[in-house]
Amino acid sequence: MVELNTENCIKCKKCEQICPVSGININENTINTDCIECHHCGAICQYHSINQQNTIGNNTQNNIQPFDFELLMQQRRTHRIFSAQAVAPEVLKEFIEHMRFSPTASNLQSLKFTVITNKSVLNEINILTIRTLTKAFNTVNSITRPLIRLFSGTRALNKMEQSKRKFLNKAELKHDMICYNAPALIVIHSEKSPVGMPCHDANIWTGMATLYAELLNLCTCINGYIVNAAKRNKKIKQLMHIPAEEEIYGTILIGYPKTKFEKRVQRKMPSISFISE
Structure with a gap:
């Protein structure tokens, strides 16, 4: 529970400004019931005006660049x-x-x-997952394909067919694929x-x-x-x-890894759009 300590408060209102639900009113010394107890207020206050039971120490500059x-x-x-x-x-x-x-x-x-x-539970999860998804993928058949194409489009149908083929082929070759x-x-x-x-x-x-x-x-x-x-x-x-x-x-x-990736691999650049003045 978040509480105000009015004796230490200098009314800088940083806590009021940082509150994500606008739940603090410093002039009235109140915190309303919308408080989600994120403790942003306690983390930003340097005068110990917010109860400190949920703070675990001061922030320190890390060395990660x-x-x-x-x-x-x-x-x-x-x-x-x-x-x-x-x-x-x-x-x-x-x-x-x-x-x-x-x-x-x-x-x-x-x-x-x-x-x-x-291990036995993990193996059973592996088996049940393959069986369950194989059954789901097999619902894409000669009867359902026209309906999928009608309601979702040809592109969606093609992607479903591709996913089905890849999954079933891999399940056949690699029984521990899950x-x-x-x-x-x-x-x-x-x-x-x-x-x-x-x-x-x-x-x-x-x-x-x-x-x-x-x-x-x-x-x-x-x-x-x-x-x-x-x-x-x-x-x-x-x-x-x-x-x-x-x-x-x-x-x-x-x-723990059994193999080590020796090289870093490039990825395609993301599409980025800006909306500005």
Whole structure:
């Protein structure tokens, strides 16, 4: 709970200006019920006029230069070949705990994490995901193609056909194509919410997590196949011990790399548009 300390306040109103929900009124010494407890106010106040129970220290200048971060992004690769070395539970726990500073929408901090290291469970998830998505892809057939073309267009149909062909071909050749024999799977889930944005929170979390993992000499693979399959097959959520009222918003395979990428690879330049005066 955020509280004002009027004795220290010099009425600079920095906290009032920084509040994302305009919930602070310094003249009236009030904080209204719209407060989302993001603690921007406590972080910006240098006079200890906001209760300090949620601050953990002063900001210090880090030594990370822009070029260092650019190199980190360039060296990050998706890994699908993992070492047989297990990742210690305490390492995975600490990894997720440190990632709690990842941004969230409206500061809801609603994400939950389930870590699966049981090999038989991972294998079953692998099998069920392939079966579930194979069944889904096979709904694109001679009967449904005209309807898809009618309502979604030829381009969409072609992309669906391409995705179907690639998935089924790979599933035939590589039976571990979902979990890739990774030693651990992190499942990101949350209660369904009509107003929150747990899907966006999970996307932000996974992006940051892949970079943080690089610094710990871990490797990752964001896996959307499992997320899509879990929406179609409740057995997958049951395997993960995730309550029916919760939704899976992301999954990351994580482990130690068996192979090393020696070179950085170029990517195409993004399309950028400006709207200015």
